[in-house]
Amino acid sequence: MADIIAADHVSKWYGQVIGLNDVTLTVPPGITGLLGPNGAGKSTFMKLITGQLKVSKGSVTVLGEPIWGNPALYFRIGFCPEQDSFYDRMTGLEWVAALVRLNGVSETEAQSMAKRALDRVDLADAAGKKIGAYSKGMRQRVKMAQALAHDPDLLILDEPLAGMDPIARRKTIRLIKEWGRAGKNVLVSSHILHEIESMTSNILLVNQGRILAEGNIHQIRDLIDEHPHTVYVKADQTRALARAFLAEDDVLSMKFEEGAVVVQTARPDAFYARLTALAASGELGAIHEVTSPDDNLQAVFEYLVKS
Amino acid sequence: MTPTRAIRPSLVNSALRIFDLSLGQMLWSRRSVFLALLAGGPVALALGIRVILLVTPAQLPMINGARMSGSAIFGLIIWLLYIRFIIPVLGVFYGTSLIADEVEDKTITYLFTRPIPRGAVLVGKYLAYLMCTTLLVLPSAVIVFFIVTPLGRSGIGEQFPSLLADLGMLAAGLAAYGALFAFVGATLKRPLVIGLVFVFAWEPGVLIFPGYLKHATIAYYLQALVPHAMPNEESVVSGILQLFNEIPPLATSLASLAGITLAALWLASRVVQAREFVLEQ
Numbered sequence: 001m002a003d004i005i006a007a008d009h010v011s012k013w014y015g016q017v018i019g020l021n022d023v024t025l026t027v028p029p030g031i032t033g034l035l036g037p038n039g040a041g042k043s044t045f046m047k048l049i050t051g052q053l054k055v056s057k058g059s060v061t062v063l064g065e066p067i068w069g070n071p072a073l074y075f076r077i078g079f080c081p082e083q084d085s086f087y088d089r090m091t092g093l094e095w096v097a098a099l100v101r102l103n104g105v106s107e108t109e110a111q112s113m114a115k116r117a118l119d120r121v122d123l124a125d126a127a128g129k130k131i132g133a134y135s136k137g138m139r140q141r142v143k144m145a146q147a148l149a150h151d152p153d154l155l156i157l158d159e160p161l162a163g164m165d166p167i168a169r170r171k172t173i174r175l176i177k178e179w180g181r182a183g184k185n186v187l188v189s190s191h192i193l194h195e196i197e198s199m200t201s202n203i204l205l206v207n208q209g210r211i212l213a214e215g216n217i218h219q220i221r222d223l224i225d226e227h228p229h230t231v232y233v234k235a236d237q238t239r240a241l242a243r244a245f246l247a248e249d250d251v252l253s254m255k256f257e258e259g260a261v262v263v264q265t266a267r268p269d270a271f272y273a274r275l276t277a278l279a280a281s282g283e284l285g286a287i288h289e290v291t292s293p294d295d296n297l298q299a300v301f302e303y304l305v306k307s
Numbered sequence: 308m309t310p311t312r313a314i315r316p317s318l319v320n321s322a323l324r325i326f327d328l329s330l331g332q333m334l335w336s337r338r339s340v341f342l343a344l345l346a347g348g349p350v351a352l353a354l355g356i357r358v359i360l361l362v363t364p365a366q367l368p369m370i371n372g373a374r375m376s377g378s379a380i381f382g383l384i385i386w387l388l389y390i391r392f393i394i395p396v397l398g399v400f401y402g403t404s405l406i407a408d409e410v411e412d413k414t415i416t417y418l419f420t421r422p423i424p425r426g427a428v429l430v431g432k433y434l435a436y437l438m439c440t441t442l443l444v445l446p447s448a449v450i451v452f453f454i455v456t457p458l459g460r461s462g463i464g465e466q467f468p469s470l471l472a473d474l475g476m477l478a479a480g481l482a483a484y485g486a487l488f489a490f491v492g493a494t495l496k497r498p499l500v501i502g503l504v505f506v507f508a509w510e511p512g513v514l515i516f517p518g519y520l521k522h523a524t525i526a527y528y529l530q531a532l533v534p535h536a537m538p539n540e541e542s543v544v545s546g547i548l549q550l551f552n553e554i555p556p557l558a559t560s561l562a563s564l565a566g567i568t569l570a571a572l573w574l575a576s577r578v579v580q581a582r583e584f585v586l587e588q
Contacts, residue, residue, distance in 0.1 A: 014585060050420050053583050069580070071316070074422040081420075083586065085413035087332055098328045102421035104316050146417065 002064060004029055004154055004185045005049055010058035012044050019044035021209040022058075027187055031180040033196030034189040036206035042189045043082060045206065046158045049187070050079045063154060075103060078147035082158040082189075084139055088132035092123055092142045095131055100149045117149035118142070122171055136163035136289055144172065148179070155179060157188040161195050163289050166272070166279035173198050192292045194229070194268045228252050229268040231292050233275065234260040236285035244284060248274065260289075318430065318576075321423035325431025326438075333432075333439045338404070342397060342440065346447035349388045353454040356380065360458060377458030378466045382533075384451055385473055389444070390529060394477060395510070397440050398484020399502035403492035405432040406579060413586050426576030433489050433572060440481050445474050476532035483525045483564045486571035493578040521553070525567060531560035 005027035012019040020041045036042045047053040048060050051067035051074075059066065065073055087095055096114035097107075105113065118127045121141040126134065131142060140163055147155055157176070161169050176199050179186055190196050196203055205213040235241050238261040245251045250267040265271040272290075279287040333339065406429060409415035418428045452470045456463050484506075491505075492498040513520040514527060521527040531554040555563070 050416075052416060052419055053585070071422050071424055074420055077420070079416070079420040081413075081416045083413040083416070085416075087414060089332070089335055099417055099421065101324050101327070102321065102418070102423050104320070104422065 003027060004032075004063060005187065006061045007045075007048075008059045010048065010055050010060055012048060012053060013056045018209050020048070023206075023209075023211050024058075025204060025211050025214060027185075027204070028202065029185050030202065031176065031186045031188065031200035033200050033203040034187060034206060035191070035193060035196050035203050036189075037191050040191075040207045041209040042191075042206055043158060044209070046079075046082075046156060046187075046189060050077065050156055075150070076153040078150065078152035078155045080143045080147040080155070080157045080160050082162070084136070084163075086131045086139065086142070089130060091128050091130055092118055092134070092138075092145070093127040096142065096146045096149055099146045103150045105150075113149045114145070117145040120148065120175065121145045122168070135165075137165045137168040140164050141168060141172070144175075152184075154185045154187070157186065159189055159191070161190065161192075163291060165287050166276040166290055169195075169290065170276050194272060194292075228264045228266055229271070229292065231263050231265065231268070231271065231275075231290060232257075232260055233263065233287060234289035235287045240284045241278070241287075244274075244278065245271075316423050316427075318424050318427050321427030322430040322434060324423070325418065325428050326434040329432045329435035330438060333401075333435050336408075338400060339439070339443075341400065342443055345393050345397065346443045349384050349393070349451045350447055350454070352388070353384065353451040357454050357458070375459060377456045378469070380455045380458060381452055381466070384455070385448070385533060389448060389473075389477060390480065390526065390533065391511075393444065394480040394529075395484050395506040395526070397444065397481060398488050399499065399506055401436045401440060402433075402485040402488025403498035403502050405429060405436060405489050406493050406584070407498065410584050410586065415584055416586070419584070424576075425580045429489060429493060429576045429579045430572060433485060433575075436485050436489075437478075437482060440485070441478050444477055444481065448473060448477060472532065476529065479532060479561075479564050480525070480529050482568045483529070483571075486568040486575070487525065490571040490575035490578065493575045493582070517553075522563075525564070528555060528560040528563040528567075531555050531557055532564075 003026040005025075007023050007025050010023045011021055023041075023045070034042050034045065044053065048055055049062050049067060051062075051070065054068045061067070062073060063076055067073055090098070093111070093114055096117055097110040100110040100113050100117075101107065115124070115127065118124050121144050123138060123141050123145060126138060131139065134142065140160060144157070144160060147157065155176075160176075161172060164172060173195070176186055176188060180200070186199075188196065188199060201216050203213075203215070204211055233241060238256060238259065242254055242256070242261050245254060245261070245263055248270070250265050250270055252264040252266055254264070255262050263271070275287070275290065278284055406415070409418065409428075409432075415428075419425060449470065452466070452473075453463065456466050488498065488502050491501055495501055510524045510526045513524060554560075
């Protein structure tokens with residue numbers, strides 16, 4: 001099967017600043033993770049393959065066609081951007097339906113497609129609520145809904161799990177995997193290896209505007225484990241959570257911030273699994289947001305570059 | 308790889324869908340409060356004049372030995388407030404922000420990653436601007452007309468045709484200024500400053516002088532559509548206004564305004580089509 005995305009010696013400059021430097025890569029069908037710290041060039045790459053930016057040098061094709069200046073290709077692409085920006089006065093349903101209408105469907109059809117998409121991301125109950133009143137996780141999910149509402153062949157997701165609570169995170173990962181199993185293609189970016197690993201083993205490692213590695217995740221996995229992983233958990237009962245975390249030997253250190261506890265763990269897999277179970281049980285109160293600063297990955301990249 | 312299966316959507320259909328999406332956003336935006344204040348200003352002024360004339364024995368001013376009529380006051384308000392201030396200011400503030408607001412709010416991504424020509428985003432938002440501003444400005448002018456025209460010796464029925472011409476002129480002004488500043492907003496980095504300089508420095512400046520420079524303004528063509536005579540009493544204000552008294556033929560003005568509007572819109576949509584919009588991280 002042909003490649004989903006092909007970049008041939010692609011460079012992108014913003015004035016004097018290099019966003020992406022001579023990148024040649026192919027993205028195969030299925031789910032692919034784009035992994036790199038903030039500022040690595042992930043977003044530039046995402047913008048190039050979604051036709052928001054034009055390459056300074058080289059060429060990019062998506063689903064076999066050039067993307068820049070080719071709006072018809074967006075019938076086959078769904079894009080969930082990183083930025084937390086919306087028409088806040090609209091309800092989730094109004095917003096998704098209005099965007100789907102731009103795909104040329106009727107109002108009635110747009111409404112039913114939007115409802116289906118909101119249902120897929122577990123927002124059916126909040127469909128009539130204004131987006132301005134949504135939590136961070138709900139906002140992430142409504143962005144996903146607008147991306148998948150028109151059933152695209154390729155879903156491009158820029159940091160889709162950022163800010164989601166553990167339950168929503170698990171559901172979204174499941175959704176992305178289902179999408180892949182259904183024969184669709186997904187390119188998902190993240191600065192957290194653990195997130196990407198839970199969706200796919202096929203990754204592209206990007207840092208400082210260059211592709212460092214392409215292929216199977218397991219080869220760098222061992223390196224990652226040598227570095228402590230920081231997790232920021234925003235919750236109602238941070239002290240109770242902290243006590244639960246301390247009972248486990250993988251937790252290296254902890255500190256409290258306003259309404260949140262910041263944990264360093266040596267085994268992120270085990271930690272995230274426990275955190276999800278805790279959130280699902282609800283016994284230690286609500287967990288609102290889980291994020292991971294990109295210094296985890298930055299350390300790994302520095303290590304990789306040095307070695 | 309399967310070739311793209313869908314047909315490229317037309318500019319008009321896409322623009323109408325963007326119009327639907329944008330109208331509500333525009334009507335309930337903070338800018339609409341500003342628009343309402345602007346449109347409400349002449350109404351408040353007209354009410355003020357009416358109240359003063361009701362509660363005091365003062366009479367309308369004399370011009371050339373004859374007492375000024377309500378329709379002349381209405382004409383003065385149209386000239387001084389609507390044509391010289393409200394219409395250009397609305398054109399600047401809304402026109403320059405059509406794309407800039409979406410870029411600043413980082414919502415442009417959702418529109419530019421849909422199967423519609425990029426130019427349709429601009430055209431659709433321009434149509435929403437036109438609807439939004441005409442819905443507020445034209446009723447404001449109508450209200451002012453009904454408040455001040457009955458003053459003195461004017462009759463509403465007699466003056467009504469000139470009101471219709473005024474409304475057409477205001478709509479043409481909103482269309483032309485909006486389109487011009489949509490182009491400026493899509494092209495330049497500091498469109499608001501440039502727009503204000505154009506409206507408050509360039510236009511009044513070049514209209515004073517004889518020659519061809521005044522052809523590079525919108526006000527020059529717009530003033531030919533005004534059905535009211537330019538105020539001609541011997542005051543400072545009218546003295547200044549007389550400087551602008553050279554007006555082109557009606558047909559030339561209509562054709563020029565239509566040309567400016569269409570050309571500016573076409574250029575603006577070409578710019579949006581070709582330009583990269585880099586969002587702040």
